[in-house]
Amino acid sequence: MTLTLDEVVLRDPVRSAAAGAARQAMPGRLLQIDTVARLAASLLNVPMATVTVIDDRHEFVVGSHGLPYGWAANGGLPLSSAVSTYAISRNGPASCADMLVEDSAAVRDHPLVERLALRAFATVPLCDETGQPVGALTALHTEPRQWTAKHIRTLIDIAELLRPVTGTDRLGCVVGLDSAALLDSVQEAFLAVDPRGIVVGFNAAAQRLLGHTAVQVCGRHVDDSLLPVYGGQPIGLALSRLFEAAPHRPVVRDLTMRHRDGHRLPVRVSLAVVASAGGSVACAFLTDLSRQEAAERLADRHSRFMDALLDSLSVGVVACDESGRVVLLNRALREVRGWADVRAVPVDYPASINGILRHPDLQTMQWQQTPLMRAFHGERVDAADVVTVVPGHRTRRFATTAQPILDEDGSRLGAVAVAHEVTAVRRAESFRECHRQVEHALRTAASATEAAPEILRAVTGTLGWPCAELFLVDDTTGMLHPSGHHSVTGDPGDGFFAHQPIRGQGVTGRVWQTGQPLWVADIATDLPQPTAYERERIQVCLSRGIHTILAVPVRDGGTLLGVLTCYAGTPEHHEDLLTVLLDGVAAQIGVYVALRRAEQYARHLSRSQNDFIALVGHEVRTPLAALAGNAGLLAEDASALDPDHQHMIEVIGRSTATLQRIVDTLLDVAGIESGQTSFTVEAVDLVSIVRDAVAAAEATSTLTFSTDLPHHTVVDGDPVRLRQVLDGLLANAVTYTAAGGHVAVSVQTTGDTVQVQVADTGIGIVAAERDRVLDRFFRGENVRHQGIPGNGLGLSLASAVIRRHHGTIRIDDNQPHGVIVRLCLPYHQPDGPAS
Structure with missing residues (x-):
């Protein structure tokens, strides 16, 4: 998908005006917009999602999930910091699988790539009732992501949950609670304010009572238009106390508010704070005190509305009064107990849930240990886990937060607890x-x-x-x-x-x-x-x-x-x-x-190899010796034969000798590994052995040799076997290094050990095969393809001898070409050769 921005669409004054109206309406959705963003992130399996409103200069984040703390908390972001503008430009879906490989430099160098480590996004527009694109729902990922048609369709379906987002007849709705129709049907004035004092709900009855329209008050601070006064003081302090106490039953207060024509209007306010996943909201019903006779009749209706409001929440809410008696239990918690259709709280609620509430270790939780009762006694409980075990229902786990409800003078009014299900997370x-x-x-x-x-x-x-x-x-x-x-x-x-x-x-x-x-x-x-x-x-x-x-x-x-x-x-x-x-x-x-x-399988293979060695030792060695002896006798009398027969006798002799060496080496390896071959351990000058082996190899090779040897180094060992190992390593270096190559040999002392190093510039060993070259019969792929003769026993023999000396052998790369074979031997053998 080619990503382009259409500045004409972004700067369209009609669209910008619609976006402004939508931004004022969006706070009315405070109880759901974060949930919508979280739903989008969950269904598309992305770490972040946003709901934004976009005018001609700024992007405003009105709902989010997974964004870093404090992101866009101080207002709008410049359009250069937004990716949702691509959906506005197209008035349709836009997506990017990997921003770092996009053709557009504006996408590759986008600020969010650095600020959020963003790599991929998918965004769809949010439209108002007239079809104007006023915002976007966007899924964000920090890794490259291929977006399918199903992903885009899911995002569009979720966006429909927020439509319409404007319209004067619905600006006062708290859509997150599906309460638009309910609020419009209520004859009493309704006002909702968030903890910052921003008006997020304003119904038609409030417009008639105070003269202001929802467009004039929603999205602005309550003091900017209504200027409520309580006890002769601005409402700010009382509002802070209200959110701290968080009462979930109506609290009635008398105050005055400014009418649109400027006069002060005395009202009686029935207040409650509603806790939700999106935050707390102060909900208020306003009664004109000039119509005092209707106040008692409305109280019951207010209570019913609050019950409906709480029942629409996905989180569980339970509250008790000043005596500790449970007086409120919303639908989410009633469903846990299997009381979905029962509204009345049992008179003896603690007895009705006896044995159902458990600690995380599934031990029974006594009533006084519940978060609600702990809060009732003055404790603030933060996300305590409570397990519910109801017969015939699945076991569930809730993270429960609780706090006491206090009056202005600090007296106890009760307590409230809010439970979020965390079964899947736990x-x-x-x-x-x-x-x-x-x-x-x-x-x-x-x-x-x-x-x-x-x-x-x-x-x-x-x-x-x-x-x-x-x-x-x-x-x-x-x-x-x-x-x-x-x-x-x-x-x-x-x-x-x-x-x-x-x-x-x-x-x-x-x-x-x-x-x-x-x-x-x-x-x-x-x-x-x-x-x-x-x-x-x-x-x-x-x-x-x-x-x-x-x-x-x-x-x-x-x-x-x-x-x-x-x-x-x-x-x-x-x-x-x-x-x-x-x-x-x-x-x-x-x-x-x-x-x-x-x-x-490896044990079976090893057993097969051992069986083969036993076969060689018992069945092959004797006839092979006979072949070698007869070939020798024929060679002694070959002078009387013609040249062709003499050549055939020479070939038989060489081949028999080669086969004899292979058999002898194979049996030697087997004898050393089994411990049946004895070693003669004595104090030997390892440097002298190395020097003699290098001299012998150099005399028969066209390669150049260099040594880095101390004057002498004495170790406990079998001189014949150690020389055998060095001759074999040098022979490998010569065999696998082309003419003009180089072999370097060094001896270094470190602590209680001596290290002998043989490095060549040959064909090397494939990294994937390096751990197998010490196995019997193994030959590297590059060696086999180049037709270099060998039997795969040389390094296994060297490994067996070094292990019997309590040492180690290791093979590494020699950059840029070749290998380095490192032998590490102790100065002294603890108890003779290792078995």
Whole structure:
């Protein structure tokens, strides 16, 4: 998508006027706009989202999710700092997958790339009732992101939640609470103010009472138009006390307000502070005191309206009066208890929830330990976790904030608590510990079957589900077999566990066939056309009280290794989250099983090599000796033969000698590695051995050699074996280095060890193969492709000798070409050669 800005559209005075009206109307949506932004961020899986209004000079952030603290808190941002202008210019969707690679320099160098680390965005316009683009809903990502048509459609659908955003007949609505029609139907004047004193709600009755229109007051400070006075003082101080006390039952005060024609109007105000995810709002009903006789009749209507207001909140609200008796319980909390259609609070509310509220460790929470009662006794509680366990319902967790409600004189009026559900968030956090427990179980077990009970115990404990099973594919038969299970109530032997899955049938069998996760919300109804086997399994599950099943594949890349199946006794939500979390556990198991199988294959390979060596030692060496002896006898009498026969005898002799050396080296390596070959350890001058080996190699090579050697260095070792290692390393350097190359040899002493270093400028070793070059028979790919002869035993022999000397051998790159072989030997052997 080509991103361009149309300045004519951005500067259009009609559009700018519409944007100004929308900006005044937007505060009326305070209780929902942040929620809309959070919804957009969640559904598009991005870290940030904004709702903005854009005039001809500024972008105003009226709702956001995930922005840094304080962002755009002081007013409008210049249009140069906005990406939502692209949606305004097009009056349609605009997106960018990666701002850093855009053709437009304005996009690549955009201020948000540096200020927010922004890399990708998608934005759609917000239009008023006449179709004018007055703002935008924008999804922001700090990583490159490919936007699909589904993403854009989702963003457009979310934007529709904010339409229309202007219109004088709806400017006074608090849309976040879906209260537009409700407010317009209320005959009493209604006013809503945020903690800054900005008017965010003003209904038609208030316009009639005070003479101001909603356009004149909404979005401005209350003192700019209405100038309320309480107790002879401006309203600011009283407003601050109101938000501190945060009363959720109406508080009645008498004050005066300025009418549009300038005269002071005495009113009685019924006030309450509503807590929501977007912040607190002071809601006020105004009664003209000249009509005092209507005040009592209106009180009940005010209370009903407040109840409707609180019931529309997604967060739970509970409040008690000055005696500690619960007097308010909004719909969100009634639904937790299963009282969605019951409005009246039980007379003995604490007894009605006895045993339902729990601490995070699931210990019963006594009534006096609840956040509400702690606040009632004067404590301010910030985000304390409360778990609800209601029979027949899923276990839920809430972050609960509570505070006391105080009168102006400090006397206690009651307390209020607000509960935000954090079940999904806490479950994700607890899975970190679950992964740690799974890792520990795998690390300490000899097999996946041995680790399975501990793994499944960790998974069921984290989920709060009653049981789980692990099935693994048998290497030999390819069948899926039970590997382990766990149940919080034990195994009664009713056939629930240890059953044999059938491929393509049942939840486990279907995952086995498809290799894809499967979520069954209700086992009784959600399996279409169940087979006889499936109907039998359904009955077994239902008899155990199981209703929800989630099964995920255990994989190693594209290979299915098994299936992890978990069972829940109550309806569950968060399907996507739970699938991802269990996929993580399945991945840990898959890696472990794959590593164990690789180790098993490696043991089989090593056993095969050992069998081959034994075959060479017992079956090849004797006939090979006979071949060598006979070839020698033929060579002694070859003078009587013609040249062709003499040449054939020479070839037989050379080939037999080469094969004899390979067999001798192979048996030598095997003998050293097994400890059967004895070493003669004595004090030897390592420098002398190195010097002699270099001289011998230099005499038969066209390469240049250099040495960096001390005068002498004495170590404990077998001189013959050490010389054998150095001859082999120098022979490799000569073999794999082209004519004109260089070999450098040095000896360095460090602490209790001596390091011998042989560096060449040859063809080197591929990095991916460096860890294997010490294995028997291994030869690098570049060596094989260049046709250089060898048998892959030289470095394995050197490694075996050095290990018997309690030393190490390491191979590194020698930039720009070649390798460096480093031998590290101790000065003294602790107890003779290592076994």
